[in-house]
Structure formats: C-alpha cells, structure tokens
Amino acid sequence: MTLNVAIVGAGLVGSAFIKQLAASKLDVAVVLIARSSKTIVSMDFSPLNLANVDFSAASEGGWTPAQIAEFLSKSPVPAVLVDNTSNEGLAQAYPEFLAKDISVVTPNKKAFSSTIELWNKLFDKSNKALVYHESTVGAGLPIISTLNDLIATGDRVHKIEGILSGTLSYIFNEFGSSDVAFSAVVKKAKELGYTEPDPREDLNGLDVARKVTILSRLAGNLVAGPTAFPVDSLIPKPLESVESVEDFMAELPKYDTDMAKLRDDAKAEGKCLRFVGKVDLTGTPSVKVGVEKYDLSHPFAALQGSDNVIAFTTERYPSPLIVQGAGAGDAVTAMGVLADLIKIVQRGGRK
Amino acid sequence: MTLNVAIVGAGLVGSAFIKQLAASKLDVAVVLIARSSKTIVSMDFSPLNLANVDFSAASEGGWTPAQIAEFLSKSPVPAVLVDNTSNEGLAQAYPEFLAKDISVVTPNKKAFSSTIELWNKLFDKSNKALVYHESTVGAGLPIISTLNDLIATGDRVHKIEGILSGTLSYIFNEFGSSDVAFSAVVKKAKELGYTEPDPREDLNGLDVARKVTILSRLAGNLVAGPTAFPVDSLIPKPLESVESVEDFMAELPKYDTDMAKLRDDAKAEGKCLRFVGKVDLTGTPSVKVGVEKYDLSHPFAALQGSDNVIAFTTERYPSPLIVQGAGAGDAVTAMGVLADLIKIVQRGGRK
Numbered sequence: 001m002t003l004n005v006a007i008v009g010a011g012l013v014g015s016a017f018i019k020q021l022a023a024s025k026l027d028v029a030v031v032l033i034a035r036s037s038k039t040i041v042s043m044d045f046s047p048l049n050l051a052n053v054d055f056s057a058a059s060e061g062g063w064t065p066a067q068i069a070e071f072l073s074k075s076p077v078p079a080v081l082v083d084n085t086s087n088e089g090l091a092q093a094y095p096e097f098l099a100k101d102i103s104v105v106t107p108n109k110k111a112f113s114s115t116i117e118l119w120n121k122l123f124d125k126s127n128k129a130l131v132y133h134e135s136t137v138g139a140g141l142p143i144i145s146t147l148n149d150l151i152a153t154g155d156r157v158h159k160i161e162g163i164l165s166g167t168l169s170y171i172f173n174e175f176g177s178s179d180v181a182f183s184a185v186v187k188k189a190k191e192l193g194y195t196e197p198d199p200r201e202d203l204n205g206l207d208v209a210r211k212v213t214i215l216s217r218l219a220g221n222l223v224a225g226p227t228a229f230p231v232d233s234l235i236p237k238p239l240e241s242v243e244s245v246e247d248f249m250a251e252l253p254k255y256d257t258d259m260a261k262l263r264d265d266a267k268a269e270g271k272c273l274r275f276v277g278k279v280d281l282t283g284t285p286s287v288k289v290g291v292e293k294y295d296l297s298h299p300f301a302a303l304q305g306s307d308n309v310i311a312f313t314t315e316r317y318p319s320p321l322i323v324q325g326a327g328a329g330d331a332v333t334a335m336g337v338l339a340d341l342i343k344i345v346q347r348g349g350r351k
Numbered sequence: 352m353t354l355n356v357a358i359v360g361a362g363l364v365g366s367a368f369i370k371q372l373a374a375s376k377l378d379v380a381v382v383l384i385a386r387s388s389k390t391i392v393s394m395d396f397s398p399l400n401l402a403n404v405d406f407s408a409a410s411e412g413g414w415t416p417a418q419i420a421e422f423l424s425k426s427p428v429p430a431v432l433v434d435n436t437s438n439e440g441l442a443q444a445y446p447e448f449l450a451k452d453i454s455v456v457t458p459n460k461k462a463f464s465s466t467i468e469l470w471n472k473l474f475d476k477s478n479k480a481l482v483y484h485e486s487t488v489g490a491g492l493p494i495i496s497t498l499n500d501l502i503a504t505g506d507r508v509h510k511i512e513g514i515l516s517g518t519l520s521y522i523f524n525e526f527g528s529s530d531v532a533f534s535a536v537v538k539k540a541k542e543l544g545y546t547e548p549d550p551r552e553d554l555n556g557l558d559v560a561r562k563v564t565i566l567s568r569l570a571g572n573l574v575a576g577p578t579a580f581p582v583d584s585l586i587p588k589p590l591e592s593v594e595s596v597e598d599f600m601a602e603l604p605k606y607d608t609d610m611a612k613l614r615d616d617a618k619a620e621g622k623c624l625r626f627v628g629k630v631d632l633t634g635t636p637s638v639k640v641g642v643e644k645y646d647l648s649h650p651f652a653a654l655q656g657s658d659n660v661i662a663f664t665t666e667r668y669p670s671p672l673i674v675q676g677a678g679a680g681d682a683v684t685a686m687g688v689l690a691d692l693i694k695i696v697q698r699g700g701r702k
Contacts, residue, residue: 023505141672142493142500149493149690154374302648305670316682319656321492325672332667339500347697 003349004045004075005341006032006068009084010055013107016334017084022050024338026345031075032068039063045075065093073100078129078349082337083108095121098129103349105340107135107333112217113210113226119217128350132343135336137164137211138308138327146323147218147312155314157219160279162310163300164211166328167194167202168234168275170306175263177272177296182259183252190249194306198245203234205275209289212277221285232290234275266293274300299324354700355396355426356692357383357419360435361406364458367685368435373401375689377696382426383419390414396426416444424451429480429700433688434459446472449480454700456691458486458684463568464561464577470568479701483694486687488515488562489659489678497674498569498663506665508570511630513661514651515562517679518545518553519585519626521657526614528623528647533610534603541600545657549596554585556626560640563628572636583641585626617644625651650675 005028007014014035021030029047033040038058042048063071072079081097083090083106091110098104098121111118112133122131134144150157163169167189175185186203189195195202209226216223223229233240235248236255242248266273271293280286294300299322303309308327311320326332356379358365365386372381380398384391389409393399414422423430432448434441434457442461449455449472462469463484473482485495501508514520518540526536537554540546546553560577567574574580584591586599587606593599617624622644631637645651650673654660659678662671677683 020505024503140500140504140667142497142674145496146493149491149686149693152375152693153491153686153689154371155686297653299650299653299675302650302653307670316491316680316686317676319658319677321674321676323493323672323674324650325668326670329667335500335504335506335667338504342500342503346702348699351697 002077003028003345004031004072004077004079005029005082006034006072006079007082007084008034008068008090009087010035010053011084012330013333013337014084016330017082017337018050018053020331020334020338021341024342026338026342028080028341028345032071034063034068037062041071065090066096069093069096069100069102072097072102078103080105080341080344080349082106082341084334084337086110092118094118094131098122098124098127098131101129101350103130103132103344105132105337105344107133107139107337109136109210109214112136113213116222116224119222130344130347130349130351132340133214134340135333136214138162138310138323139329140332140336140339141308141310141323141325141327143310143323144214144218146321147215150312150314150316150321151218151220155316157279157312157314158282159313159320160215160219160310161313162215162277162308163274163303164277164308164310164327165202165208165275166306166308166326167196168208169303169308169327170194172274173303173305175259176274177263177267177301181253181256183249183256186252187249198248200235200245200248205231205233205289208275208277212279212287212289215277216279216285216287219279219281221279221281221287223287229287230290231288234291262291269293271295272301274303276300353428354379354696355382355423355428355430356380356433357385357423357430358433358435359385359419359441360438361386361404362435363681364684364688365435367681368433368688369401369404371682371685371689372692375693377689377693379431379692379696383414383422385414385419388413392422416441417447420444420447420451420453423448423453429454431456431692431695431700433457433692435685435688437461443469445469445482449473449475449478449482452479452701454481454483454695456483456688456695458484458490458688460487460561460565463487464564467573467575470573481695481698481700481702483691484565485691486684487565489513489661489674490680491683491687491690492659492661492674492676492678494661494674495565495569497672498566501663501665501667501672502569502571506667508630508663508665509633510664510671511566511570511661512664513566513628513659514625514654515628515659515661515678516553516559516626517657517659517677518547519559520654520659520678521545523625524654524656526610527625528614528618528652532604532607534600534607537603538600549599551586551596551599556582556584556640559626559628563630563638563640566628567630567636567638570630570632572630572632572638574638580638581641582639585642613642620644622646623652625654627651
C-alpha cells in the first residue's frame with residue numbers, strides 16, 4: 001500500500017531529503033510540497049514528480065498547518081507529514097495531524113523540547129499515527145532509535161552524556177587542549193560557516209539543552225523544558241545585551257582570559273575541556289549542559305572536527321554504548337528523516 | 352493483533368531473552384519453547400506462561416525444525432521463530448519457515464555466513480515473512496540496523512572496519528601496547544572465562560570472519576563465505592594439529608617472540624596492535640580479518656575491556672560513524688533479539 005506524504009520545507013535539508021527519497025524508490029506518493037510562501041499540491045492525491053519540483057509554477061501563498069492537516073485527512077491511504085523545517089508553529093500543530101491519524105516524521109526539535117503537555121500528546125498511547133524524530137538529536141546518527149530500543153527491551157538508563165552540537169564540538173576540539181584564544185576559535189568557526197550567522201545562538205547552549213530535554217524525556221525523566229535545568233552559556237554575562245553580531249565579536253576577546261583559566265585548570269589535572277549535555281538518573285535525576293573536564297584517554301577527548309558523540313551508560317552497558325559521527329549536515333539529517341519514513345512505510349503508516 | 356512466537360534455545364541467551372520478553376509485556380503469545388531434547392508446546396496456540404517455564408514437565412524428545420515450521424504454519428495469526436541457538440541445522444532450515452510465511456529473529460550467525468544461495472533465500476524480495484538478525488554482529492549494539500539504514504537511504508559504504516570479537520578485543524587491549532607475553536594474556540582470558548573452552552575457536556579468527564561476511568554482504572559485496580577471504584589465524588601453524596587444549600596452551604609460549612616482534616614493530620611506529628575485520632569497497636572490493644596497527648590516537652586504540660567497536664566510512668560519513676560497546680553477553684544479545692522482535696510486531700509480522 002502506497003502512503004501519501006506531504007513534505008514541508010524545501011531548504012537545504014528539505015532538498016536533500018527530496019533527492020534521497022526520489023532515489024530510494026520508496027513506495028510512497030508525495031502529494032504536497034510546501035515552503036513558506038508557496039505550496040505545490042496534488043489535489044487528487046496522484047503522485048508529484050520529485051525529479052521536477054518547480055516552485056515557480058506554484059501559486060503564491062503558503063498553506064497553514066491546519067489546511068495541510070485537513071487536506072491529508074482526506075487521503076484514502078494513511079498519510080504522513082514530513083516536517084523539514086525548524087518552524088515553531090508547525091511543530092505546535094503536530095497534535096492536529098495526529099488527531100487525524102496522520103503520522104509525523106521530522107528533524108525539527110521544537111515540538112519535542114516544548115511543554116510536557118505537547119510531549120504527552122505526541123506520545124499518547126491512543127494515537128494511531130506514528131511519530132519518528134531520529135534527526136532531532138545527532139542528525140542521522142542512531143541515537144533516538146538506540147535509546148528507544150534500550151528502554152523498550154527493559155534496560156535501565158543510568159547516564160546519558162554527549163557532545164551534541166557540531167559547532168561546539170568543533171570549537172572545543174580546537175580550543176579544549178590547545179593554546180589558542182577562545183574568541184579566535186569562535187571567529188574561525190564563524191568564518192568557516194560552522195556557526196549560526198549570530199554565533200550566540202550556538203554559544204548560549206540552548207540547542208544542546210533542547211536535545212538533552214528530548215533524551216531525558218525518552219529515558220523517562222520528564223523535564224519541563226530546556227530552561228528547566230542548568231545551562232552554562234558561553235556568552236559572557238556583560239555581552240548578553242550587546243546588540244549587533246559585530247559588536248559581540250569585537251568584545252569577545254576581552255573575556256579570553258576567563259576561558260583560558262578554565263582550560264589551564266583542566267590541563268593541570270591532565271584533562272581537556274568539552275561542552276556536553278548530561279542526564280544522570282543514578283540518584284535524584286539531574287540534567288545539565290555546560291563545560292566539563294575529561295581525561296585525555298576519554299573517548300570525548302579524541303573527538304575530531306565537528307563530530308557528535310553520545311555515551312549511554314545503562315544497567316546492561318556499564319561500559320557505555322557509544323555512538324559517534326557527524327551530527328549535523330543536510331545529507332545526514334535528511335538520511336535520518338528518510339530512514340524514519342521507511343520505518344513508517346514498513347509499519348503500514350499506523351500502529 | 353497478537354503474534355505467535357516459537358522460541359528455540361533455552362541456554363544463557365535464551366533464558367535472558369525469555370526473562371526480557373516476559374517483562375516487556377509485548378503483545379505476543381509464546382506457543383512453543385524448545386531446547387535440544389525437550390519441547391514445551393501449546394497445541395491450541397494459547398499462550399504459555401513465561402513466568403513458569405518448566406522443562407521437567409515436558410515430554411522427552413526435541414522437535415525437528417520441520418516439525419516446528421509445520422506447527423507454526425497452522426497459526427491463525429502471523430508467526431515468528433526466535434532462534435536463540437547457534438545450531439547449524441536450524442539455521443539451514445530458515446527457508447522452510449520463510450516459505451510458510453513465518454518470520455525469523457536470531458543472534459545465530461550460521462545462516463547469514465553460510466552459502467550465497469541460502470543468503471539469497473533469506474532476503475528474497477518475494478518473501479512475505481521478515482528476517483531480523485541484529486545480534487549476529489556485536490550483540491545488541493546498533494550495527495546491522497545502522498548499516499541497513501545507510502544502504503536503504505542511498506548512502507555508499509566505502510569502508511567497514513571493526514573489532515568484532517569480545518575475546519580478541521580483550522586479548523589485544525591487554526597485549527597490544529603492553530609488555531606482557533601473548534600466551535600469558537590468552538591464559539588469563541581463558542581463566543576469566545572470556546574465551547571458548549578451547550581458545551583456538553577464538554584465535555582462529557573464524558567468528559570474526561563470519562561477522563565480516565555478514566557485514567560485507569549487507570553492504571552489497573556478496574562474498575562467498577568466511578573462508579573466501581584472507582583470515583589471519585592467531586594459532587601458530589605448528590600448533591594447528593595439536594589435539595588437546597592443555598597441550599596447545601603448554602606449547603603457545605614458544606611462539607611469544609613472534610607476536611612480541613609484531614608488537615615491537617608497531618611500537619616503533621608509535622602504534623598498537625588490534626585484531627580487526629575490514630571491508631574495503633573503495634576500489635576492487637577487499638575483505639580481510641587479522642592483526643592491524645593503529646595510531647594511539649585512533650578510536651580503536653582507546654578500546655577497553657572486551658568492548659566491540661565498528662567504524663562505517665561512507666559517502667555521507669567521511670569521518671566515520673562509530674558504534675562502540677559490549678558486543679557479547681547474554682543480556683545484550685537477548686536485548687538485540689527482543690528489539691528485533693518488537694520491530695516485527697510493529698510491522699504486524701509481515702511485509
């Protein structure tokens with residue numbers, strides 16, 4: 001049975017996904033492709049041609065999430081929403097899709113790191129539709145699926161610890177055990193395009209906190225959200241109110257000595273610095289995001305480039321189960337989305 | 352819909368599996384539990400009580416694979432064979448099960464590393480039944496699923512490289528960069544119960560070769576079998592014909608200088624020794640198993656205990672996707688089998 005699929009988002013990840021989906025020959029019909037201002041739709045649910053996605057022919061005006069859900073609800077076969085955006089509004093609308101038995105696949109972290117109320121709606125046992133979100137943490141790396149398998153088979157998670165931002169991985173792999181100034185590494189990362197246009201969006205740790213929220217919740221510790229636990233921002237306090245990116249970058253070197261002292265203290269213990277997210281369920285559950293010190297023999301110390309790494313310490317894996325590799329990038333993010341969609345197709349689109 | 356499940360093998364892995372399955376509350380009915388000489392069966396397909404598996408009440412006499420397949424073929428709902436043995440005969444009989452639309456889940460490597468003919472029958476596109484075998488490589492570590500996802504989403508595997516034997520991982524982690532004699536490490540591994548009763552079954556490399564055969568085939572390189580490519584045995588040639596384990600262990604120290612020389616050569620290059628399996632598809636496909644040298648900064652050099660590690664280098668992961676952790680043990684092997692069974696249940700037991 002062919003499933004009907006709506007794809008929202010035709011940016012870098014969205015385009016990579018469409019290319020991979022077309023090549024995969026997966027038995028689905030794409031019936032809607034939307035970007036913010038334009039929507040291509042096949043009103044009779046005949047499959048759109050993925051080899052020739054032409055927004056120039058589409059009429060102006062994006063569809064609202066409610067309109068897309070309404071359209072898909074008329075599908076004669078199970079339908080799937082693939083959300084390749086990082087849109088907050090669409091994320092908040094997932095329950096509308098699920099209520100109409102439309103499954104959801106997405107790399108968009110927003111819904112999963114939002115309120116507990118939304119989380120509970122997404123994973124309500126009475127939902128017939130499926131929700132897959134591998135690429136919300138570590139892109140296509142098998143992180144969500146591994147954690148879900150551990151839990152489903154009755155393992156007990158003791159600790160989850162990971163370097164979950166490609167940007168901060170790069171910055172600390174360069175800075176954490178070298179002699180270079182922190183601001184110089186941030187500047188280089190920005191020039192290489194590894195940071196957001198405003199590097200503070202990486203340095204504030206919120207992206208990592210969102211991912212840690214998701215991991216903590218999947219492990220059974222329902223934290224209220226990414227601001228409900230300690231997150232060490234790498235933005236010096238006095239620079240939080242600076243307006244322009246240029247001014248921020250110009251001011252940042254003034255705080256290099258603080259970061260250098262942290263590093264020197266670590267070095268004196270034979271350790272290096274890494275920016276990690278941690279969930280510790282061994283006692284009273286604790287969740288935090290920030291700079292930690294690691295022995296040079298620790299797997300996190302050997303990390304290179306902008307790779308992610310995650311270590312699951314569990315009852316069955318006292319020596320942790322580790323997954324490592326590129327945790328960002330269009331192709332690997334799209335791959336995680338497509339692998340999820342394949343699983344939904346294999347399940348016939350419904351529980 | 353409840354699926355009907357037959358479990359063959361009630362040894363260490365089998366018992367761990369039954370315990371995990373009972374705790375999981377998975378919607379399946381176990382209708383047959385067999386070990387070599389006894390079979391407990393529910394002829395009317397009413398579920399057996401997993402909390403009280405009592406072979407003493409079972410009549411003597413094991414069922415043949417054909418008998419089990421015949422019984423399951425009468426199941427009114429989709430049926431699954433869980434093979435928790437390392438039995439060759441049962442492995443060869445999987446096609447009989449698949450022909451009757453009975454799915455197969457197993458950690459048993461035998462079928463998957465046997466002939467290409469058998470492989471093709473297992474993965475024939477016309478099969479309605481499903482075959483899952485995560486625990487054939489690295490126990491519950493997400494290795495088979497990860498490789499399958501990479502392939503299914505259109506990635507191209509360049510290289511697969513891994514330490515895939517817990518026993519040889521331990522032996523080389525102890526020996527590979529230390530000063531201890533090779534025979535002393537083997538003796539210690541044997542005393543700790545890390546080796547087979549006859550350590551030559553580990554040292555001959557065949558177990559690793561079987562796993563590499565499976566990985567190579569999944570990546571599209573259909574090697575004829577584990578003896579169709581170079582495998583460096585760690586058993587010194589003159590000791591291949593020694594009969595008793597005691598004589599072998601007594602003779603092994605005579606060859607310590609050979610292994611020490613290998614290690615010294617590696618040390619001189621700043622490297623350590625590891626026993627790995629390798630699939631290289633970058634040019635003419637090549638597959639091999641044996642001792643390799645690694646930089647001390649390489650992830651394989653930092654391995655500890657008896658952990659496994661595998662690195663997938665692909666088009667999308669030029670810096671490899673790495674999975675690491677315990678690759679042997681009853682609980683983690685059973686976990687891989689149960690996670691597979693859950694996926695079959697989610698798919699309704701059929702393609």
